[in-house]
Amino acid sequence: xxxxxxxxxxxxxxxxxxxxxxxxxxxxxxxxxMGPNGSGKTSLCSAILGHxxxxxxxxxxxxxxxSILGLRxxxxxxxxxxxxxxxxxxxxxxxxxxxxxxxxxxxxxxxxPDTMKQVTMHSExxxxxxxxxDRSLNEGFSGGEKKKSEILQFIAAHPRIALxxxxxxxxxxxxxxxxxxxxKKAASQGTGILIISHSARIFKRCAPDFVHIIEHGVRIASxxxxxxxxxxxxxxxxxx
Numbered sequence: 705x706x707x708x709x710x711x712x713x714x715x716x717x718x719x720x721x722x723x724x725x726x727x728x729x730x731x732x733x734x735x736x737x738m739g740p741n742g743s744g745k746t747s748l749c750s751a752i753l754g755h756x757x758x759x760x761x762x763x764x765x766x767x768x769x770x771s772i773l774g775l776r777x778x779x780x781x782x783x784x785x786x787x788x789x790x791x792x793x794x795x796x797x798x799x800x801x802x803x804x805x806x807x808x809x810x811x812x813x814x815x816x817p818d819t820m821k822q823v824t825m826h827s828e829x830x831x832x833x834x835x836x837x838d839r840s841l842n843e844g845f846s847g848g849e850k851k852k853s854e855i856l857q858f859i860a861a862h863p864r865i866a867l868x869x870x871x872x873x874x875x876x877x878x879x880x881x882x883x884x885x886x887x888k889k890a891a892s893q894g895t896g897i898l899i900i901s902h903s904a905r906i907f908k909r910c911a912p913d914f915v916h917i918i919e920h921g922v923r924i925a926s927x928x929x930x931x932x933x934x935x936x937x938x939x940x941x942x943x944x
């Protein structure tokens with residue numbers, strides 16, 4: 705089951721932020737998407753989930769063999785596409801535990817109790833103790849804690865395709881190791897994953913099958929893991 709992005713052009717605030725971008729994420733694959741600040745990484749993911757501020761003017765997005773352009777964001781999520789936020793919002797009055805149970809019930813149905821056991825188990829492993837689950841969603845959390853919260857939502861949703869926007873930002877090393885293990889296990893079970901990051905440190909723990917560089921909204925390079933070393937050595941220049 706693949707997510708196919710075909711020649712996509714995206715406009716936001718009157719400016720083309722993604723230009724003629726194509727990419728296919730297949731079942732169980734891990735893709736790395738890297739590039740300078742403002743290069744279009746978050747814009748691409750927002751467009752895939754149907755954010756109203758990002759207008760697709762060209763191309764198509766196919767999932768389960770059909771275009772999803774006519775679907776609302778919640779309908780795309782219900783199909784099994786998950787997006788973590790670059791800057792997760794704080795939602796006062798919504799306990800994390802209740803929110804995660806709702807996500808699990810929505811996406812895993814009768815398996816929700818088992819899913820919540822996984823959520824609770826992994827919350828400890830990534831450094832979020834039981835008391836965090838009783839707090840309002842992300843309220844007062846540090847940047848790294850918000851990213852860990854996103855990982856728990858990822859586990860609860862059990863998606864077919866996951867778009868993870870800087871999921872490693874602000875996360876300590878021990879927790880990053882645990883997150884990498886969670887992602888690798890999900891991929892082994894068939895989830896296709898796109899990881900956006902400015903740093904190669906997560907990819908040293910969760911090796912991608914494919915690496916892509918985007919700059920000014922254009923994919924300027926794609927390759928295997930060796931491309932990561934070139935990026936670290938030369939940055940995001942086209943000759944990398």
